[in-house]
Amino acid sequence: MSLLTLKDAGITLGAPLFTQLDLTLQPGDRLALVAPNGRGKSTLRHAVAGLTDLTEGQITRRRGLITGLLTQDMPPDLAGLTAREAVVAAAEDAQDWRADIALDDLNIPEALRDHPMSALSGGWQRLVMLARVWVAEPDLILMDEPTNHLDLARIGQLQRWIAALPRGTGLIVASHDRAFLDEVCTRTLFLRDRQSVQFALPYSRAVLALDEADAAMGRQHDLDLRAARALRRQAAKLKNIGINSGSDLLVVKTKQLTDRAAKIEAAAAPAYKTRSAGEIRLDTSDAHARALITVSPCEVTAPDGRRLFRCPQLWITPGDRVVLMGANGAGKSRFLALVEAALKGADGPIRAATSVVAGIADQGLTGLDPKATPHGLITGRFDLGDQAARTVLAGAGTALPLQTTAIRALSGGQKARLAMLVLRLTRPNFFLLDEPTNHLDIEGQEALEDELTAKTAAALLVSHDRSLIRAVGTRFWWIDQGRLIEVDSPEPFIVQSLLATTSGD
Numbered sequence: 001m002s003l004l005t006l007k008d009a010g011i012t013l014g015a016p017l018f019t020q021l022d023l024t025l026q027p028g029d030r031l032a033l034v035a036p037n038g039r040g041k042s043t044l045r046h047a048v049a050g051l052t053d054l055t056e057g058q059i060t061r062r063r064g065l066i067t068g069l070l071t072q073d074m075p076p077d078l079a080g081l082t083a084r085e086a087v088v089a090a091a092e093d094a095q096d097w098r099a100d101i102a103l104d105d106l107n108i109p110e111a112l113r114d115h116p117m118s119a120l121s122g123g124w125q126r127l128v129m130l131a132r133v134w135v136a137e138p139d140l141i142l143m144d145e146p147t148n149h150l151d152l153a154r155i156g157q158l159q160r161w162i163a164a165l166p167r168g169t170g171l172i173v174a175s176h177d178r179a180f181l182d183e184v185c186t187r188t189l190f191l192r193d194r195q196s197v198q199f200a201l202p203y204s205r206a207v208l209a210l211d212e213a214d215a216a217m218g219r220q221h222d223l224d225l226r227a228a229r230a231l232r233r234q235a236a237k238l239k240n241i242g243i244n245s246g247s248d249l250l251v252v253k254t255k256q257l258t259d260r261a262a263k264i265e266a267a268a269a270p271a272y273k274t275r276s277a278g279e280i281r282l283d284t285s286d287a288h289a290r291a292l293i294t295v296s297p298c299e300v301t302a303p304d305g306r307r308l309f310r311c312p313q314l315w316i317t318p319g320d321r322v323v324l325m326g327a328n329g330a331g332k333s334r335f336l337a338l339v340e341a342a343l344k345g346a347d348g349p350i351r352a353a354t355s356v357v358a359g360i361a362d363q364g365l366t367g368l369d370p371k372a373t374p375h376g377l378i379t380g381r382f383d384l385g386d387q388a389a390r391t392v393l394a395g396a397g398t399a400l401p402l403q404t405t406a407i408r409a410l411s412g413g414q415k416a417r418l419a420m421l422v423l424r425l426t427r428p429n430f431f432l433l434d435e436p437t438n439h440l441d442i443e444g445q446e447a448l449e450d451e452l453t454a455k456t457a458a459a460l461l462v463s464h465d466r467s468l469i470r471a472v473g474t475r476f477w478w479i480d481q482g483r484l485i486e487v488d489s490p491e492p493f494i495v496q497s498l499l500a501t502t503s504g505d
Contacts, residue, residue: 001027001062002024002025002026002027002062003025003026003027003029003061003062003065003139003140003170004023004024004025004048004059004060004061004062004065004140005023005024005025005059005060006021006022006023006024006054006057006058006059006060007022007057007058007059007060008020008021008022008056008057008058009021009022009023009047009054009056009057009058009059010054010055010056010057011040011043011044011047011052011054011055011056012055012056013043015193016193016194017039017040017043017044017191017193018039018040018044018191018192018193018194018196019056019193019194020057020194020196021044021057021191021196023189023198025140025170025172026170027139027167027168027169027170028167028168028169028170029170029171029186029187030162030170030171030173030184030185030186030187031170031171031172031173031185031187031188031189032173032174032175032181032185032187032188032189032202032203032206033045033172033173033174033189033191034174034181034188034189034190034191034203034442035174035190035191035192035441036441036442036443036444037411037413037414037441037444038411038413039191039192039193040191040193041144041174041191042144042174044191045069045142045144045172045174046069047059048067048140048142048172049067049069049142050067051069062139065139065140066136066137066138066139066140067138067139067140067141067142068133068134068136068138068140068141068142069133069142069144070129070130070133070141070142070143070144070146071129071144072144072145072148072412074117074125074129078117078129079116079117079118080116080117080118081116081117082113082114082115082116082117083103083108083112083113083114083115083117083120083124083128083131084096084099084100084103084113084114086117086128086129086132087099087102087103087128087131087132087135089132090132090133090135090136091135091136092136098135099131099135100113101135102131102132102134102135103128103131105131105134105161106127106128106130106131106134106157106161107157107161108124108127108128108131112124121149122148122149123149123150123151123154125149126146126148126149126150127150127154127157127158130143130146130158138169139168139169139170140169140170140171140172141165141169141170141171141172142172143171143172143173143174143175144174145174145175145176146158146173146175146180147175147177147180147464148438150464151327151328151464151497152464152466152493152494152497152498152500153327153328153497153498153500155177155180155464155498156497156498156499156500159180159183159184159498162184163184171184171185173185176437176439176440176441176442176445177465177466177467178203178204178442178445178467179465179466179467181202181203182202182203182204183202185202185203186200186201186202187199187200187201188201188202188203188206190206190210197210197213232258290317291315291316291317291353292316292317292318292352292353292355292356292429292430292458293314293315293316293339293342293350293351293352293353293356293430293458293460294314294315294350294351294352294353295311295312295313295314295315295349295350296313296349296350296351297310297311297312297313297349298310298311298349299311300331300334300335300338300484301334302331302334303334307482308330308331308334308479308482309330309331309479309482309483309484310482310483310484311335311349311484312484312485314477314484314486316430316458316460317458318429318456318457318458319456319457319458319474320458320459320474320475321452321453321458321459321461321472321473321474321475322458322459322460322461322473322474322475322476322477323461323462323463323469323472323473323475323476323477323490324336324460324461324462324477324479325462325469325476325477325478325479325490325493326478326479326480326493327479327497327500330479330480331479332462332479333434333462335479335484336362336432336434336460336462338350339352339432339460340358340360340432343356343358343360343430343432352430355429356429356430357426357427357428357429357430358426358428358430358431358432359423359426359428359430359431359432360431360432360433361419361420361422361423361431361432361433361434361436362434362435363434363435363436363438365415365416365419367419367422368407368415368418368419368422369407370406370407370408371406371407371408372406372407373403373404373405373406373407374393374398374402374403374404374405374407374410374418375389375390375393375403375404377407377418377422378392378393378421378422378425381422381425382425384425389403390403392421392425393418393421396417396418396420396421396424397414397417398414398417398418398421402414411439412438412439413439413440413441413444415439416438416439416440416444417440417444420436420440420444420448428457429456429457429458430457430458430459430460431452431457431458431459431460431461432459432460432461433459433460433461433462433463434461434462435462435463435464435465436448436461436463436468437463437465437468445465445467445468448468449467449468449471449472452472453471453472459472466494469490469494470490473490476488476489476490476493478493480493
């Protein structure tokens with residue numbers, strides 16, 4: 001028996017998020033839920049979990065179905081609880097041993113279980129929240145961005161945990177991590193305001209099938225309209241003949257042809273066009289220096305003086321897109337901090353050419369003043385008038401009502417797109433990017449990839465997004481065993497990281 005069935009389901013909140021959705025989820029199904037930010041993924045998951053009502057259609061759940069919902073953010077009331085207490089609180093019988101089993105299944109170290117949730121890193125918080133879901137032994141798990149804040153080692157750990165789930169456990173995953181979707185999901189649903197489409201394929205293969213289906217629909221739409229125009233032309237000829245001859249039969253035939261043409265036109269479905277969440281373009285300036293960034297042989301140390309790794313002589317030249325790789329704690333953030341300091345004029349083993357115009361974006365989006373409004377931020381930093389600022393903000397996905405809202409009230413995706421707009425208006429010739437795809441939906445990620453690969457600007461970036469690393473990188477620096485080395489491919493690092501056993505932090 002199926003876990004749940006949606007029939008002609010739809011939800012409208014001001015505008016339709018999705019309509020006429022038919023979906024049947026069988027035990028053991030692993031479904032990727034794909035849509036741009038703000039287009040109904042969370043609302044659909046809440047409807048499946050029984051937290052939101054459908055506007056139209058119906059949903060049928062298997063009798064006694066237990067659903068577990070992994071949310072993207074940690075509930076504030078968990079901050080003061082220890083990891084163990086947080087999981088115990090989610091267990092129906094509130095027994096410690098059940099909580100420990102759930103924590104064991106996710107390889108959460110014993111040393112972390114008595115730490116307050118607020119003291120854990122974002123990655124461990126995510127896994128403890130998943131343990132809270134798992135302790136209830138759900139039949140269906142709904143995941144919202146499960147890889148957020150996870151490094152590759154923990155993503156690999158999560159992938160293995162999902163692979164080991166009982167065969168009958170269903171899974172619906174909304175994630176912007178395309179490689180993760182390919183690894184864990186066997187079905188893909190592209191959620192749309194109309195004409196939602198699903199394929200019994202993992203994400204990357206489903207995208208190709210979707211493109212073919214949309215193209216076929218476009219071709220059929222053109223054929224239908226061509227047939228309708230031919231009928232109308234035929235009807236017009238018969239109408240003239242009928243009027244001149246006074247034939248009632250031809251008048252009736254004319255009406256029949258016109259009615260047929262109207263029905264064809266009404267039924268013709270145009271090819272689906274995704275409503276963009278906002279364009280991402282990265283305008284760049286020219287760089288004339290042969291080396292934009294020069295790194296002298298040095299030892300990179302932590303702020304407390306502890307040695308992290310040894311670095312050889314290195315250069316970043318125009319057009320280089322360098323991916324900096326390494327395990328958590330290896331020193332990636334410290335190296336980025338040294339490069340950022342050099343860009344701001346600090347002395348040290350890393351030097352920036354005077355021609356460098358830097359575009360910097362970190363995963364915490366610290367360049368965005370939470371008290372400012374998007375409109376105030378853009379007009380304050382750049383030489384743009386009121387109307388020009390409103391236009392570029394709207395083009396980047398910040399709707400008019402949000403342009404005068406405090407940035408702290410924006411969603412993660414809205415902040416990320418605003419940060420990309422700031423980068424674009426800066427017109428850098430060198431990008432320093434720390435987890436740039438955090439909070440960006442798949443559409444935004446692909447647009448960012450296209451922009452980075454199309455420009456001649458250089459970049460140094462850190463990312464756990466395997467798809468981004470593979471698509472954008474032209475050079476790869478790996479911090480491994482206390483040394484920074486340049487390698488030909490990111491694949492050995494990716495494989496090693498996914499197979500690694502995580503430890504406490």
